[in-house]
Amino acid sequence: xxxxxxxxxxxxxxxxxxxxxxxxxxxxxxxxxxxxxxxxxxxxxxxxxxxxxxxxxxxxxxxxxxxxxxxxxxxxxxxxxxxxxxxxxxxxxxxxxxxxxxxxxxxxxxxxxxxxxxxxxxxxxxxxxxxxxxxxxxxxxxxxxxxxxxxxxxxxxxxxxxxxxxxxxxxxxxxxxxxxxxxxxxxxxxxxxxxxxxxxxxxxxxxxxxxxxxxxxxxxxxxxxxxxxxxxxxxxxxxxxxxxxxxxxxxxxxxxxxxxxxxxxxxxxxxxxxxxxxxxxxxxxxxxxxxxxxxxxxxxxxxxxxxxxxxxxxxxxxxxxxxxxxxxxxxxxxxxxxxxxxxxxxxxxxxxxxxxxx
Numbered sequence: 426x427x428x429x430x431x432x433x434x435x436x437x438x439x440x441x442x443x444x445x446x447x448x449x450x451x452x453x454x455x456x457x458x459x460x461x462x463x464x465x466x467x468x469x470x471x472x473x474x475x476x477x478x479x480x481x482x483x484x485x486x487x488x489x490x491x492x493x494x495x496x497x498x499x500x501x502x503x504x505x506x507x508x509x510x511x512x513x514x515x516x517x518x519x520x521x522x523x524x525x526x527x528x529x530x531x532x533x534x535x536x537x538x539x540x541x542x543x544x545x546x547x548x549x550x551x552x553x554x555x556x557x558x559x560x561x562x563x564x565x566x567x568x569x570x571x572x573x574x575x576x577x578x579x580x581x582x583x584x585x586x587x588x589x590x591x592x593x594x595x596x597x598x599x600x601x602x603x604x605x606x607x608x609x610x611x612x613x614x615x616x617x618x619x620x621x622x623x624x625x626x627x628x629x630x631x632x633x634x635x636x637x638x639x640x641x642x643x644x645x646x647x648x649x650x651x652x653x654x655x656x657x658x659x660x661x662x663x664x665x666x667x668x669x670x671x672x673x674x675x676x677x678x679x680x681x682x683x684x685x686x687x688x689x690x691x692x693x694x695x696x697x698x699x700x701x702x703x704x705x706x707x708x709x710x711x712x713x714x715x716x717x718x719x720x721x722x723x724x725x726x727x728x729x730x731x732x733x734x735x736x737x738x739x740x741x742x743x744x745x746x747x748x749x750x751x752x753x754x755x756x757x758x759x760x761x762x763x764x765x766x767x768x769x770x771x772x773x774x775x776x777x778x779x780x781x782x783x
Contacts, residue, residue, distance in 0.1 A: 460533070464530045464531070464534035466530070467527045467530035468531055468534050468723055468724065470527065471566075472722060472723060472724075478602060479597070479599030479600075482596065482598040483597055486498045486597050501597060505597065511604065512591075512604055512609055513609070513614045513618060514615075515609070516609050517604045518607045519605040519606075522606055523570065523572045523607065528571035528572070531567065535563070535724075535726055535728060535729050537563070537564060537568065537573075537574055537728075537730075538728070538730045539576060539579065539730075539731050539733070541580070541733055542732060543733075543734070543735045544580075545580045545583050545733075547581070547583060548625055548626075549665075549736075550620045550625055550665070550667070551667050552628075552657055552666050552667075552668055553569070553629065553733070554631060554657065554670050554761065555631065556632075556633060556649050556671065556761065557638060557647060557648075557649055557672075557676055558639045558676075559639065559673070559677055560707060562587075562632055564675075564676050564729045565587055565630055565632055565731070566587065568731045569585040569587045569628075570587050570606040570608065571606070574731075583628050584607075584627050585607065585628045586607050586627065586629045587608050587629075588608070588615070588616065588629060588630065588631050589608050589610070589611060593610075613660065616631070616660055620664035628669070631657050633651055634650040635650070635654075638650045639707055640707065647677065647765075647778070647780050648781045648782075648783060649780065649782050650783055651761075651782045651783075652782055652783055655754050658750050658753050658754045658757060659745060659750050661753070662739055662741070662753060663741070663743055664741065665739060665741030666739060667736040667738055667739050668736065668737040668739055668756075669735075669737070670760050670761035670764050672731070674731075674769070675772065676729055678725065678727040679724035679725055679727055679729075680725070682707055683708040710722070711725055712725050712726075728772070732772075734761065734763070737757055737760050
């Protein structure tokens, strides 16, 4: 036994240097590789949060009802009932979440850039029209919800909010996540509160085209659903909020979508579902987790540049006529077209590309 032990010990000593040489010969990840993985993980957590957090939390709380941990579900239900109106009263922003370092990696993955063309005075309130919707509104989220692109530095004294479907604020935990970043329901009550009872310096970003616009999202084609969307103009008039167009160049390039033609039975199903549920079931894909060449649910790394345009001055009229609403809607559309045409060649489009408004 002693001889065998001595033999094993000598073999171990002989193999250890070889193992160390082999380990040292393995290339260590470069700083660039580490940054790329951090960026990918930042995007992954965001996508999973938006696609799964609400549903998984709801299923978990329902499951806990049938276990000895049922008081957790009961207490959270009581909290939601008590806190029911908070999303429509300005929400519950957490500045620390907006400054979360993860958002810098999220920004750099694409990357996302914010461009200012005009000042926004803190003495007014604003409705920012965000175009286009794309699949997941990456540009709007990164610029108006996170502090990673420098919104606060570019527009001092302005508090940005982003609106989303009211149904999202009925999902457990997901509602807390949304409110902490400054999201609020896209309802008259919620927007009216921010424009009338929260002081001045509020900028409420609304993705005007909504879920219906996401059905037409495809690379190389920019179609906005805007012609008959005039509710945001009426609200701006009722509260005297200036209208500000913004456009995220590159938003439609993040995913590949199977677009069904108008009149097809699949398109009809999508439109009916969108009317009933408030969101459209898109058939899309992006890159996979392990390779750019694989397919998955992560967005492709494509540059997004959000340009914030010139404010349209709007008077306060408590009961504006249809003619007045139409006039300011036309002014907003002209301002948006001007912004698009002046910047399209700077951020990836050609001179021949046009903005199609339906």
